[in-house]
Amino acid sequence: MQMDPMDQVQKTAGSISRMEIRGAGRIATAAAAALRDFALAVDAGSLEEFNSEVRRAADLLNSTRPTAVSLSNAIRAVTRYRADDLETARQAVVSNANRFIESSEKAVQRIGQIGSRTIKDGDTVLTHCNSMAALSVIRTAHRAGMKINVIATESRPRYQGIATIGMLDELGTPIELIVDSAVRSVMNEVDLVVVGADVITANGTLVNKIGTSQIALCAHEARTPFMVAAETYKFSPMTILGEPVPIEERSPEEVLPGISKYRNVRVRNPAFDITPRQYIDVICTEVGLIPPEMSYMIIKERLGWEMDEGGI
Numbered sequence: 001m002q003m004d005p006m007d008q009v010q011k012t013a014g015s016i017s018r019m020e021i022r023g024a025g026r027i028a029t030a031a032a033a034a035l036r037d038f039a040l041a042v043d044a045g046s047l048e049e050f051n052s053e054v055r056r057a058a059d060l061l062n063s064t065r066p067t068a069v070s071l072s073n074a075i076r077a078v079t080r081y082r083a084d085d086l087e088t089a090r091q092a093v094v095s096n097a098n099r100f101i102e103s104s105e106k107a108v109q110r111i112g113q114i115g116s117r118t119i120k121d122g123d124t125v126l127t128h129c130n131s132m133a134a135l136s137v138i139r140t141a142h143r144a145g146m147k148i149n150v151i152a153t154e155s156r157p158r159y160q161g162i163a164t165i166g167m168l169d170e171l172g173t174p175i176e177l178i179v180d181s182a183v184r185s186v187m188n189e190v191d192l193v194v195v196g197a198d199v200i201t202a203n204g205t206l207v208n209k210i211g212t213s214q215i216a217l218c219a220h221e222a223r224t225p226f227m228v229a230a231e232t233y234k235f236s237p238m239t240i241l242g243e244p245v246p247i248e249e250r251s252p253e254e255v256l257p258g259i260s261k262y263r264n265v266r267v268r269n270p271a272f273d274i275t276p277r278q279y280i281d282v283i284c285t286e287v288g289l290i291p292p293e294m295s296y297m298i299i300k301e302r303l304g305w306e307m308d309e310g311g312i
Helices: 005-017 024-041 047-062 069-078 086-117 132-143 161-172 180-189 214-221 237-241 292-303
Strands: 124-127 150-151 175-178 192-195 208-209 226-229 272-275 282-285 288-290
Touching: 005 024, 005 047, 005 086, 024 047, 024 069, 024 086, 024 132, 024 292, 047 069, 047 086, 047 124, 069 086, 086 132, 086 282, 086 288, 124 132, 124 180, 132 192, 132 226, 150 161, 150 180, 150 272, 161 175, 175 180, 180 214, 208 214, 214 226, 214 272, 237 292, 282 292, 288 292
Parallel strands: 124 150, 124 192, 150 175, 192 226, 226 282
Antiparallel strands: 208 272, 282 288
């Protein structure tokens, strides 16, 4: 029996929500692919019905990770079309999704090429969580023949750092794994910090995996350069209009399995924290290295911010 198209979207949404698909870029491309496949498979009798079904699928995907602007920007890019008939609308969604996925892949490669030029032979680089853009910088430097050392945090409570060391181990890069709280102990050995981004706001503030702000503070105090590697679709247009970035609070069980046996214990599990732009030296995007103060221009020129333009 063929799976209902919405069931397939729900499957992708569940994988994103459970963090089986994780990392802002991978979430974005997974959502774009899910909408593309849904548009091809959904049986709609009219343009209006098709638009309604695509909206329903988009809303479901958008609700899974409230902080990650890459998800909402991907969905906005895929569903931003105008069509006078059903088949034109269907093909528009497919084309938009394919274009977004391809541009995302190229952006990560380009970020690697640009960011790796800031790394010198013999440098020690510290990274946090499991960012494809940050890893692209490290990977490109390694492939260029630079002998670099990497320090990776565990990135609790989901331990995304374990995925990072696995990828770098296959590459042959020397890596040290540390607990998150050991960052200050090693910072004086570090030449560059490279992290990814879940959101960059209009004023250059970074929202990223919990623990990032403490790393940025340690780097600032130690005078270690702190670089954010981020595709331009991780910048948030809505922050221009004053909309705050919601910080996702995840299950207490991620931090303390079996919490129900404690009567007086409450666990807080924010998935992200906020790093002020003052602690960010540079943001590496596919269009070049920019200071955080230029974030507004990226949003205006690359993403557009007329929130009522286009779309279904």
